[in-house]
Amino acid sequence: MTGKIIGTGSYIPDTRWDNNVLAGMMDTSDEWIRERTGIVSRHIADKSTVSEMACEAAKKALEDAHESDDTFSADDIDVIIVCTLASDVLLPAVSCLVAEKIGASKAFCYDLNAACSGFLFAYNTCVSYMNSGLVKNALIIGAEKLSDQVDWSDRGTAILFGDGAGAAIVKATDGNAHMVMHSDGSRYDALTLLTGKKMYMDGQKVFRFALKSVPEVIEELLLGADMKKSDVDMYVLHQANKRIIEGVAKRLGEDMEKFPMNLSEYGNTSSASIPILLDELKRGGAIRSGMNIVMAGFGAGLSWGAATITV
Numbered sequence: 001m002t003g004k005i006i007g008t009g010s011y012i013p014d015t016r017w018d019n020n021v022l023a024g025m026m027d028t029s030d031e032w033i034r035e036r037t038g039i040v041s042r043h044i045a046d047k048s049t050v051s052e053m054a055c056e057a058a059k060k061a062l063e064d065a066h067e068s069d070d071t072f073s074a075d076d077i078d079v080i081i082v083c084t085l086a087s088d089v090l091l092p093a094v095s096c097l098v099a100e101k102i103g104a105s106k107a108f109c110y111d112l113n114a115a116c117s118g119f120l121f122a123y124n125t126c127v128s129y130m131n132s133g134l135v136k137n138a139l140i141i142g143a144e145k146l147s148d149q150v151d152w153s154d155r156g157t158a159i160l161f162g163d164g165a166g167a168a169i170v171k172a173t174d175g176n177a178h179m180v181m182h183s184d185g186s187r188y189d190a191l192t193l194l195t196g197k198k199m200y201m202d203g204q205k206v207f208r209f210a211l212k213s214v215p216e217v218i219e220e221l222l223l224g225a226d227m228k229k230s231d232v233d234m235y236v237l238h239q240a241n242k243r244i245i246e247g248v249a250k251r252l253g254e255d256m257e258k259f260p261m262n263l264s265e266y267g268n269t270s271s272a273s274i275p276i277l278l279d280e281l282k283r284g285g286a287i288r289s290g291m292n293i294v295m296a297g298f299g300a301g302l303s304w305g306a307a308t309i310t311v
């Protein structure tokens with residue numbers, strides 16, 4: 001059994017801050033941010049919360065799933081997992097609120113925090129449930145309001161992040177699931193958000209970790225799946241930094257055309273970045289049924305992983 005993505009949705013807040021807005025707030029420039037990160041703008045959830053964005057993305061994913069299969073409804077969803085590193089709602093889980101808003105009364109619900117690896121970990125978790133026979137359909141969501149969590153005077157960190165939410169409906173389908181997940185708590189202090197504090201990041205440490213671990217975990221995945229790199233049509237990576245994605249492509253010896261990116265518009269939206277990108281690719285027709293897609297996430301923990309996904 002594997003998990004086929006049958007519906008996607010996303011929510012992007014209207015307020016858009018380009019790099020020049022940040023240059024008015026701290027000692028930075030559009031040129032520096034573009035050159036070092038590839039980021040041009042980020043969207044700021046000044047009027048919405050994490051839970052509201054999660055609900056909006058979920059509604060759209062459900063509509064999308066219903067469009068491709070008009071018998072599919074919220075009642076078919078067996079589990080809802082919301083990935084977030086800091087929500088406006090701590091109790092109960094945001095996923096319970098999503099279930100209520102979309103009418104998924106049969107789903108069991110919980111939230112998952114694996115930072116920027118969250119969506120990848122949630123996908124692997126729901127596919128594992130599918131293989132155990134526990135669930136047939138899952139709704140997984142990444143939703144983040146990082147503008148509340150960064151220190152807007154810390155130019156080394158604040159310039160990277162943005163807000164938004166993305167969601168996917170995953171259906172159990174015949175096929176083999178391939179997944180790899182890792183964490184290394186000995187490096188937990190590279191990227192932290194302690195209660196009552198703002199986000200702290202050792203940018204270079206995280207950069208070096210990503211450049212080494214992401215190609216390695218993709219190689220590990222392909223080896224386990226008995227796949228060659230030439231079998232992969234597309235790599236959907238966590239959208240952290242253009243230089244990281246280019247470095248991963250180079251180390252894998254793969255063409256940059258296989259690595260779609262949207263971080264120039266949204267910045268790093270942590271667990272929301274992969275589902276927002278999947279939604280854009282699916283709606284834009286870049287993802288077609290039968291393609292071999294590799295998804296990879298990496299972030300605080302440190303945590304990282306990869307999976308083959310079916311669309």
Ligand code: ACO
Pocket residue numbers: 027028029032033036037115116117155156157159160191201202203204206207240241268270298299300
């Ligand atoms: N504008 C202008 N100058 C800056 C800025 C800025 N926004 N930020 C740092 N600088 C300066 C530094 O002070 C330093 O100046 P100095 O040489 O006079 O001391 C110089 O630029 C170089 O700083 P570095 O930190 O070496 O810059 P680097 O090239 O490493 O880029 C960056 C920093 C963009 C943060 C990079 O390290 C990076 O992308 N790291 C990965 C971060 C990441 O992806 N984190 C998310 C992981 S996912 C998750 O779980 C959230």
